Amino acid sequence: MATKARLQILHLSVDLDGFENHFRVLVDGKDIKYLSIDNGVYDVDDMAFPPALVPRLPTLPDGHWNLGHIAISENTRDPEFDWTVWKDFSSIRKLWHPVYVDYLSLRLGKCLRSNVCEVFSHRFPVPVIAKFARFPYETSYYDAETSIYALLEGHGIGPSFLGHVTEGERVIGFLLEKVDGRRAGIEDLDICRRLVTKLHGLGIVHGDLNRHNFLIWSSGAILIDFESACKSDDQVKMKEEMRGLEQQLCDTSGKGGVVEKISEKEKQVET
Incomplete structure (x- = not known):
């Protein structure tokens, strides 16, 4: 059985005005699962701070599942798993490069954005850039971009595409050459x-x-x-x-930079 002590929150999205909050977690160092939590189950500050949230989560249920939902128990008024299911999450469909690298094999370095990180892999002698979907609903964003990199291959327009990033049987992102400039x-x-x-x-x-x-x-x-x-x-x-x-190159406002933009309705914290 997976226990609280073996759970690590990889990514989270806390919605201040919505109904659910989403978490990507690693269990026992080998299994990635997704959790949603109703608003009001925990304080927003606790949900946005993994060291405070993890000890308060209910024990993970046994069984074959990768998506679970936590709500307040009608009987005890304590947090409990309302349901768990196994879901075949979407995958990037444009698979054109021969290299596939498991997300869990990557050692994360500096995060440039919440979904873009410098990473280290035994497959490459130098750090590379990983861009990936943190949550299943983001996968489609990178399907189109993966297709564009296939068209750019060999033309010297963008960074070299180094391979696909996988999570289990599905593809969630890609690796790029790290270019200093x-x-x-x-x-x-x-x-x-x-x-x-x-x-x-x-x-x-x-x-x-x-x-x-x-x-x-x-x-x-x-x-x-x-x-x-x-x-x-x-x-x-x-x-x-x-x-x-020309106008864009004269713009000094910082628009389009790497600073993560956070809406008033959503607070996203990297861990």
């Missing part, structure tokens, strides 16, 4: 234009061309963050994207 400025307009021209030449619209999505170094440049990118032959969109590039 500075963010673009107006002085980099020409090299950025050439890069965007190459991208458009492949029939791809980036969708988020801010200065933070260019990495510049002495011998070249790349684009990153293709979450909003799409395959398109819309020349109007491409011209608009190119036309707005």
